[in-house]
Amino acid sequence: MISGLKPATVELRGLVKRFGKDVYAVDDVDLHIARGELLTLLGPSGCGKTTALRLIAGLERPTAGQILLDDEDVARLPAYLRDVTMVFQSYALFPHMNVFENVAYGLRVARRPKDEIGTRVEEALAMVGLEGLAHRTPSQLSGGQQQRVALARALVIRPRVLLFDEPLSNLDAKLRKRVREDIRELQQRLGITSVYVTHDQEEALAISDRVVVMREGVVEQIGSPHELYTRPASRFVADFIGSANFLPGRYDGQQIDLLGYRWTHEQDVAAGPVTVMVRPEAVEFARDDEPALEATLMSSAYLGAATEYVFDVAGTELFATMSGGGMSAAEKGDRVRLRLKPTAVSLLPPD
Amino acid sequence: MDASSTPNALRPRRPAAGLAVSGAWLPAALAIVGWWALPIGRPNRPFLTLEPDLYAASIGHPLLWLTLFAAVAALALSFLPVPTARRADMVLAVGVVALASVVAWFMISTTPFGMGALLVLAGLVMLLGNALSESGRVQGDAFIASSILFVSLFVLLFILYPLFTVLRSSIYIDGRFDFSVFLRTMQHPLFFMLGNDRSAVDEVALTLRWSLAGLIGFATFALWRRVRWTAVLARAVLGGALGFVLGALIYGNGALPTSLLLVSIVAPTATLLGLAFALLGQRGRLGAVRRSLDVISILPIITPPFVLAFAMIFLLGRRGLVTYNLLDMQSSWIFGIPGVALAQILAFTPIAYLLLRGSLSSLNPALEEAAQTLGAGPWVTLRTITWPLVRPGLAAAFLLSMIESLADFGNPIILGGNRKYMATEVYLSLTGRFNPNEAAVYGAVLLLMVLGAFFLQRWWLGGGSFVTVTGKPTSGALASIPRGLEVGLTVVLFVWTVFVAALYLSIVVGSFAQLWGVNYTFTLRHYQDFFAGAGWEVFLFTARVAAISAVPAMLLGFLVAYLVARQRFFGRRFVEFGSLLSFATPGTVMGVAYIFAFNTGPVLLTASATIIVIALVFRNMPVAIRAAVAGLAQIDPSLEEASTMLRARSLTTMRRVLFPLLINTLVTGLIFAFVTAMTAVSQVIFLVSPGNQFATVLLLGWVDQGQLGRAAAMGTILIVSLLLVIVVVLQLARMLGARMVGVRT
Structure with missing residues (x-):
């Protein structure tokens, strides 16, 4: 179990990301994410959901607007100074490191003492049920196991916000359902603030506290899965969800x-x-x-x-x-x- | 929300996230130390003299005091407890003042900069990098921001500025615009002359006859195709013009027509031979053919560009083994366009081959299979599918051969005979006629021609970028070459291989023969001369300089590749353009440019080993960029992002993620940077000075003086040692890479 997590609230204010001269990937988005909430950004490809996620991560620099973590603007801070981490679509496990080294990476970069790294990595691996696989290389793991290594690697550094970029899209349909339940269960147990990006409406409804439907860089509707399904605010939302x-x-x-x-x-x-x-x-x-x-x-x-x-x-x-x-x-x-x-x-x- | 009305304003001012202290403090301190403890200027060439008069404090110029003041202010501001971004803006402002004032002082005083200045400049650039990153003005951390600044500065100072001086010196003389040298050079017989009173034939009349032939030919063809009469007229004019140009190239004298005639022989021949070999290599039925092609493709890399020309003297010269000893003729036909063309075709065909092999292997075999299922035979498939699809590759190979031929210096200087060539005239007008402005004119014209071809190629193929998509080889059976064609091509390849083998062998034999063409008895005399005289020392110096230049060339190349491929920043295109420019510029032009740019003023560097190293670094950097871009393309960018998300800074990411994954590519890049540095000649021939002699330049001098035996010994030692380096180190890199990456799927 991961101890010492201090989940943050996230707030986006007037967030804009423009590529080139007139492509608005994210266009004036306002959003509040409560402590411990799992919020999903949902929309068709090209709607700006991944860009919004990368803006929160610090992998992209906003054109305008604020990103507040616990009321503090981090929009101009580089990624490595934000207490935010991400689980990637491709998992992005380092191929030249084994499972232990992958999970230990963030702690080694932070120059933690060796025995602390050992205990924390073991804790994290136990939490995702991968004890005993520490010395495998990523290529020796199944897709589901790789996914769990990626999750352990992200959680071991005790982020204040956890980001998921379509984490299930590389799994087959059956596994997808189980892994998404695992993720939701773990997220609720840890109470970690999470932002989750997907284009799969069923996944979004199943996993989220609230869902943000995006379209062409603009928030179309925010609500609980039930609200979105029963009271869609627009034809687009009604059509996209169900x-x-x-x-x-x-x-x-x-x-x-x-x-x-x-x-x-x-x-x-x-x-x-x-x-x-x-x-x-x-x-x-x-x-x-x-x-x-x-x-x-x-x-x-x-x-x-x-x-x-x-x-x-x-x-x-x-x-x-x-x-x-x-x-x-x-x-x-x-x-x-x-x-x-x-x-x-x-x-x-x-x- | 108003910030002052929230409880946040009551919390301590130190930001919870972000940096307590700006990272700019360290470079600011570095700049202050450099200002205070080391001389800011230097008296003349030597770097390591601590002249007391040249300390910034003793010079005491107000601009220098301003630099110090601003650097101290930046240091102090770094510790100010305000939010990271706001503090960075303040540091940025004073940093710009500091840099501007010190640069302004150097511009005014034109003092060569000393050790202190290096430290001050490096410190201030890093300071700005830190500030730009922390203020959020540049995406990425301080290392990325500083790298962007350094790389842009280098491109500006060591690529664009020297080239600018060449263009300037051609029309700006003694402080004012003056086109007289430009015009005089253009009208000079050495540059271009058609009518020649001394020769018996009337060149102008002959050229006009060619023009008339072109006009009639094109018009007849147009009439036969039954196009509209305006089109007939247009084609007739075009034909006339083409005929005139061709006639002028053949009958004209001077560097311009000679170089162009050479290009029009070499570029098509090298391209077609390259295509033939690529077809054979990829689809040939004989394994031996493929193996011999592997050797052919590596030979030009380890061979100094003119060594084949020199070997041709052994085989085909006045006392040549073939021409004199076997055929008993005493002709000097190889000295002139035929010899240079042959040498260039030998040198550039492997380059065209490599390019076309890539272009052929990116071809989807399913297309050819589809053609065959639709009833097309081998010839029809080759003509209707393969040929049109490799046309872009052919265009690239053609233009690259064109550029290489125009820029080639070594072959014309050895085999040129009494004709003039653009690349050699740049050299001769500076070192023979002592006319720097004339050299600049030749340089400018050559530069514009080569860049024209280069950017034509880039434009044609789209991109203009290192980051081009290379096709993945796909599975499937390739259409085989028509049997008759394959036999023909194999014969061509066989003749080629025998000839090249004979050339290399003749260098080795020549180094052990008493006197080539006269006395073939075995001797070690040339090697004794080599080791006793200057040869060995120069060889070691060259190897040392090449090794010293290879490391920064590779690191800088990797850095540029990383920035260009992985980062978005203002000026990305500029950095890429500059690097491409340094790749395309003919070596002699770059050499002249360095002489013009670094002979006086703050950046005084001539007559030192440093300038040779710098020239080689920026010459070979593009090769490393290419290798690194190709390597990076194999790595999923989300690996780097994952590292960033785990709080690693970009330098850590490079060290722990990219370097281990790219170790193979990096070592390969390093080796090629070293090898190309050792075989460089055109860009260093201007920059050598007594005590800083280069092996290839010395070799060229020996060939010039007719000391062929000693030259052969040097050539043999160069080729053998470079071959060893390539084989041994690449094998090591492969083993190392395999161990670092472990098991891979």
Whole structure:
């Protein structure tokens, strides 16, 4: 176990990183990360999430703005003077050093006494479950083991903030799920402030306290995984996290009206025309006696655990996923009546 | 948030993160010690005299006092307990004052700088580096920032400034612009003359006939292709012009047409031979062919550039073994364009071969396989797929041969006969006609021609950068060469190999023969002369100078490669451009440039071993840069970032991560820097002085005086010792590298 960790809060204020003359990789980002929180930067490639991470690390110099660690601006400090460290996508294990030397590197650079290095490296290796592999070279380890060496190497120097740059992308799908649980468990046990970059929305939802969705250098939305999924602030977020249908409707402050189908909905949105975001799992077949949305079945695909449907609602396609067989009697071209689960519906400003 | 309203303002002012003391204090102290304890100037050439009058304190100029004052202020400010970045800004300001004042004093007084000045300048540059890094103005730590400053300073002082003096001296004479020397040189028969009253033929008429032939030829071809009449006209004019140029090159006299004619023979021949050998080496069916090509590609590296020319005298000269003893003819046909061209083709084909081999091996075999599955035979595949794809490589090889041919000094000076060449005229106008301005004119013209070709190549191939992507060899079966072509090329290679082997052998035999061409009895006389006379001493001096220059050349090359490939900073392109410039500049031009630049003033360096070392360092640095860039490209940059994230400074990262991983590359770079320094001739021939004699220059002198036996002994010793160095050290490096890196996937 790593002792003596002093996690910090991180705050970004008006952070800008411009490459060349007019490429804004990070464009005026404000962000507060609480002590011990795991915050994920999520977005498609080129959205600026990695640049933002590298700015916090000190590997890039900001064009403007502040980076505060416990209220102290470190934006102009070189990387090696910030108490921040990073786990790299490629792990970046030194190929000419064995596992012990890799983990000991940061302590040796800091000129710690030899016996202290020995104990601390052993502690760190034990923490990630790699006792006994200290004398292997990185090339003799599996991907998952390499990842854990990288984690031990980062934690052994007791950083105040830990950064992860897509740490799972070099692992195969099965291992990825387990390692991400391990990372989350360790992070919570140590209570270390962490910033995590990924382009995988499922990974982000599974691991984070809060998620920041970024797009073209700008923060699109910040929230808990639940908030982002149920109340996306924009079409982009709704589309990027999970999948979504967008239908034009009206909202009067209490009720949504979607082509005559009305139901009560509470959301802080101005009354008037709105875009209704409908998650595929919100769609169900309605009973004959309840109000419903008229639609035509276009196609369906049976996937075992679920069935996927495509409906035509007044000229707009509506994708739906229903667990089990749904209503297997309906055939292509049939008129059907649909109802929407209110919890998986949210309103967005009109297009 | 207003900082003064937060509780932070109540905390002690010392920043929690960051540096308690600016790293600038140490270099500031260094500068102060240099100012106080060592003479800031020196009386003349010697560095190590402690003349009391030349201490900064006893000179007592206000600018010097300002330097001291500012350095002391920087030292004091380094300990000020304010946030790192703000303190660094203050240190930066006084540091700039200190540097500006001391540089200004040297510019005004033109005193050569002494030991103290070196220390002061080094200290102040490092001080600025620390301040720039701590203030966040330069990404990276103090070492990176200081390195950027030092490297830029070196490029400016030892590459750009000397070249600038050449251009200046060609048109700026006795303190004013004066184009008379420039124009006189251009019109001089030694430079270019077409009409020659002394010869029987009328050169102008002959040239016009060529021009007319070109005009008619191009026009006929255009008419046959049925293009529009404007295009016919344009092509006729082009043909006429080309014909005129060709005629002028053939019939004209003087350095310009001779050098250009030489280029137009050597560059295409070397390129095509290089391509032929590359095809054979990569796709040939015979293992022996490949082995002989490996040898051919290493020979020019260990051979001083003119040794083959000198061996050609043994074989083909007036008393040559082949020409005189076997064929019983007494001709001196090799003294002139044919001989120089042959020597240059021998010297530059291996370079073209290496370049084209790389270009061929980066070719994706799947493309040729695709062509073959679509029904293309070997000839068709070669013509339609391989040839168009290696065209950029061919262009590069062509232009490189062009540059080498224009810049070549050794071959024309030995085999040139009574014709004039650009590179040798630079030398002769300075040392023979004692006209520095004329030398500058030749130098400027040659420089512009070579740089034109060089940047044409860079522009053509895109980039203009050391950091170019080199293709990875991909797997797959390569299309074989058509059988007939392979047989032909193998014959060419065989003849080539026999000829080159005979040349090398003749040097060895010549060193043991009484008198070549007359008396072939065995003797050790030449070696006795060599060891008893100046030869051995000069050889040792050369080896020492080469070794001394190789280490900084390699380290500086590595540093530049690291900065250019791994760091982003203002002036990166400038550093890269400067280094490329020093690679492309003909050696004689650089030699003349050093004479002009470092003969007086604060940077007085001529007539010392130091200037030879500096010239060699900056000449060979680009070779090391290339090697290091290639090595760095193999290393994932996140390894360095990981080291940084673990609080290592960049110097630690270099020492603990990059050096162990690159040890092989570095040793190779070191060896090549050493070897090229030992075989250098054109850039040092101006810089040697009594007591600072260079082996290659001495060898050239002996050939000139006709002491061929002794020259052969020196040549043999040079080649054999360099071969040994390369083989032994590269083997050691390979073993060392394998141990350092351990098991690798």
